[in-house]
Amino acid sequence: xxxxxxxxxxxxxxxxxxxxxxxxxxxxxxxxxxxxxxxxxxxxxxxxxxxxxxxxxxxxxxxxxxxxxxxxxxxxxxxxxxxxxxxxxxxxxxxxxxxxxxxxxxxxxxxxxxxxxxxxxxxxxxxxxxxxxxxxxxxxxxxxxxxxxxxxxxxxxxxxxxxxxxxxxxxxxxxxxxxxxxxxxxxxxxxxxxxxxxxxxxxxxxxxxxxxxxxxxxxxxxxxxxxxxxxxxxxxxxxxxxxxxxxxxxxxxxxxxxxxxxxxxxxxxxxxxxxxxxxxxxxxxxxxxxxxxxxxxxxxxxxxxxxxxxxxxxxxxxxxxxxxxxxxxxxxxxxxxxxxxxxxxxxxxxxxxxxxxxxxxxxxxxxxxxxxxxxxxxxxxxxxxxxxxxxxxxxxxxxxxxxxxxxxxxxxxxxxxxxxxxxxxxxxxxxxxxxxxxxxxxxxxxxxxxxxxxxxxxxxxxxxxxxxxxxxxxxxxxxxxxxxxxxxxxxxxxxxxxxxxxxxxx
Amino acid sequence: xxxxxxxxxxxxxxxxxxxxxxxxxxxxxxxxxxxxxxxxxxxxxxxxxxxxxxxxxxxxxxxxxxxxxxxxxxxxxxxxxxxxxxxxxxxxxxxxxxxxxxxxxxxxxxxxxxxxxxxxxxxxxxxxxxxxxxxxxxxxxxxxxxxxxxxxxxxxxxxxxxxxxxxxxxxxxxxxxxxxxxxxxxxxxxxxx
Numbered sequence: 231x232x233x234x235x236x237x238x239x240x241x242x243x244x245x246x247x248x249x250x251x252x253x254x255x256x257x258x259x260x261x262x263x264x265x266x267x268x269x270x271x272x273x274x275x276x277x278x279x280x281x282x283x284x285x286x287x288x289x290x291x292x293x294x295x296x297x298x299x300x301x302x303x304x305x306x307x308x309x310x311x312x313x314x315x316x317x318x319x320x321x322x323x324x325x326x327x328x329x330x331x332x333x334x335x336x337x338x339x340x341x342x343x344x345x346x347x348x349x350x351x352x353x354x355x356x357x358x359x360x361x362x363x364x365x366x367x368x369x370x371x372x373x374x375x376x377x378x379x380x381x382x383x384x385x386x387x388x389x390x391x392x393x394x395x396x397x398x399x400x401x402x403x404x405x406x407x408x409x410x411x412x413x414x415x416x417x418x419x420x421x422x423x424x425x426x427x428x429x430x431x432x433x434x435x436x437x438x439x440x441x442x443x444x445x446x447x448x449x450x451x452x453x454x455x456x457x458x459x460x461x462x463x464x465x466x467x468x469x470x471x472x473x474x475x476x477x478x479x480x481x482x483x484x485x486x487x488x489x490x491x492x493x494x495x496x497x498x499x500x501x502x503x504x505x506x507x508x509x510x511x512x513x514x515x516x517x518x519x520x521x522x523x524x525x526x527x528x529x530x531x532x533x534x535x536x537x538x539x540x541x542x543x544x545x546x547x548x549x550x551x552x553x554x555x556x557x558x559x560x561x562x563x564x565x566x567x568x569x570x571x572x573x574x575x576x577x578x579x580x581x582x583x584x585x586x587x588x589x590x591x592x593x594x595x596x597x598x599x600x601x602x603x604x605x606x607x608x609x610x611x612x613x614x615x616x617x618x619x620x621x622x623x624x625x626x627x628x629x630x631x632x633x634x635x636x637x638x639x640x641x642x643x644x645x646x647x648x649x650x651x652x653x654x655x656x657x658x659x660x661x662x663x664x665x666x667x668x669x670x671x672x673x674x675x676x677x678x679x680x681x682x683x684x685x686x687x688x689x690x691x692x693x694x695x696x697x698x699x700x701x702x703x704x705x706x707x708x709x710x711x712x713x714x715x716x717x718x719x720x721x722x723x724x725x726x727x728x729x730x731x732x733x734x735x736x
Numbered sequence: 737x738x739x740x741x742x743x744x745x746x747x748x749x750x751x752x753x754x755x756x757x758x759x760x761x762x763x764x765x766x767x768x769x770x771x772x773x774x775x776x777x778x779x780x781x782x783x784x785x786x787x788x789x790x791x792x793x794x795x796x797x798x799x800x801x802x803x804x805x806x807x808x809x810x811x812x813x814x815x816x817x818x819x820x821x822x823x824x825x826x827x828x829x830x831x832x833x834x835x836x837x838x839x840x841x842x843x844x845x846x847x848x849x850x851x852x853x854x855x856x857x858x859x860x861x862x863x864x865x866x867x868x869x870x871x872x873x874x875x876x877x878x879x880x881x882x883x884x885x886x887x888x889x890x891x892x893x894x895x896x897x898x899x900x901x902x903x904x905x906x907x908x909x910x911x912x913x914x915x916x917x918x919x920x921x922x923x924x925x926x927x928x929x
Contacts, residue, residue: 292819
């Protein structure tokens with residue numbers, strides 16, 4: 231019914247790009263405005279420390295007495311006294327005294343194991359992408375702007391000017407306004423309600439877009455395209471949405487990420503294609519498309535227990551260590567839920583049929599921090615309702631429920647600061663899917679189910695606070711793939727790879 | 737009668753000291769910004785520690801002032817006026833890393849004190865804000881001065897005699913020179929980084 235080969239090739243390409251160009255950002259604009267080091271907010275940029283989390287929560291401001299820290303005074307767009315005249319005048323605000331612009335560039339070198347092209351050798355008639363043994367690759371050149379317009383209105387815009395050396399592949403990352411603490415207008419507790427509008431990464435437990443890892447967490451990049459093997463019941467699921475996909479919509483949030491509760495509730499455009507949609511992507515032809523007529527829902531709740539013995543220190547942004555302020559010893563527990571619909575169109579007997587397959591993603595996460603050691607992880611379960619053509623593909627007039635397409639997985643990661651400028655990383659990713667995109671090359675080679683896992687040790691060095699060298703080695707245990715007769719037909723596409731990265735922000 | 741004689745002798749001694757107190761002046765060049773010039777330890781002489789306690793504040797993510805000169809034995813108070821957590825530590829005193837110390841963390845509005853018993857430059861740092869820095873220069877004698885914008889300095893009330901005078905500047909190599917004070921003494925320095 232559908233050719234999935236282009237999708238698989240695209241997926242492989244995207245995966246390679248994901249490995250080579252994980253988006254991550256630190257904010258030199260804030261360094262310039264406040265005259266302070268990246269280390270004020272980051273452990274190992276872009277990973278935030280507790281102060282950085284509080285700064286972000288506050289709408290890119292110091293949590294208390296922000297004005298006294300600004301080295302570059304903001305430009306007034308109206309005298310503060312004008313507030314008293316409102317609504318008879320424009321409410322006064324500010325813009326940053328310097329354009330709050332930061333730039334980032336990274337470049338990669340990777341070495342891939344010998345079996346990298348075995349899967350192609352098994353299918354020379356229609357090979358996929360051939361991968362070189364070693365490769366230098368430019369990564370992202372990005373511009374990003376963030377700050378505060380006064381009145382607790384924060385903004386963020388980041389744009390990839392080029393990806394992999396190609397100016398054509400960039401695009402908007404996040405672009406939003408955040409109205410911080412709007413709950414004060416309703417006499418709600420401080421910071422209990424904020425509003426974010428625009429395009430943004432969902433409020434995930436761990437940010438793929440601002441991860442310090444060189445490669446993304448597999449579970450956040452997992453789409454659900456259903457089983458392709460003829461040995462299992464037919465699945466028409468073809469949902470390219472991944473949790474790392476950017477979302478367009480509105481988000482209500484509250485609480486803090488550095489202590490106590492935190493929640494968010496987002497209403498965003500429906501997304502089947504893996505990209506945020508707009509109305510003009512709804513096309514009356516066969517295929518799968520995003521459809522902004524429907525809004526997906528995302529919710530998250532977490533609670534962070536700061537575990538300092540001293541109650542006064544426990545409630546501060548940073549803990550009072552014996553040799554200086556430091557991140558808290560804490561345990562953060564959270565859960566999240568995403569509900570959406572996947573839009574697909576099929577050619578039926580009497581015209582195009584539209585299926586809107588409900589799907590959800592449900593997960594839980596934790597993060598434990600003790601001084602320089604951070605252990606964190608998450609588990610997620612994905613479920614897509616599978617609508618198959620009724621009564622059959624040739625004479626279809628409608629749909630019937632089939633076997634749902636599901637996947638599950640997560641990761642466990644430990645970061646340890648060996649020195650203030652050296653971070654050691656050990657990580658384990660696992661995704662169990664009825665259609666593992668990594669290992670499938672076509673319906674004939676599809677595993678009935680697959681567990682894709684990898685170990686990723688890494689180390690990162692801050693050459694300066696804004697320059698980083700990073701290395702990670704991705705170890706993927708081999709996975710056996712059998713054909714319908716039970717014969718092993720090819721070495722699986724499970725390559726080990728070493729990736730080195732140099733990046734700088736300024 | 738005997739008591740009167742003692743008082744008179746003391747007064748005469750004091751007058752003779754005042755009469756012989758001189759100055760050391762000069763210019764520090766080769767660097768820009770404030771430098772410190774001080775008289776090195778004088779053999780056989782000790783000086784009581786001052787009771788005054790200078791304060792170094794942490795405000796707006798900066799140490800204020802950036803440079804403090806104190807006599808050996810002075811207690812310095814460290815204040816945190818910021819609404820963010822700070823820390824003060826130094827890795828050495830006069831280059832001696834064994835004298836490094838960390839004062840820890842304390843809340844806004846409170847002070848921590850430390851008595852500096854060893855002469856030398858103390859580079860102050862904050863371990864959560866790497867850009868913050870300040871210096872305390874601990875001098876072995878009460879005879880010290882800082883330079884003006886032109887690099888000129890004048891150390892007052894120095895008794896006549898022969899001394900070693902040292903010039904210190906942030907990031908530059910110290911330079912010492914012998915100087916004789918007979919009412920006036922002069923020492924110019926050219927420092928380099």
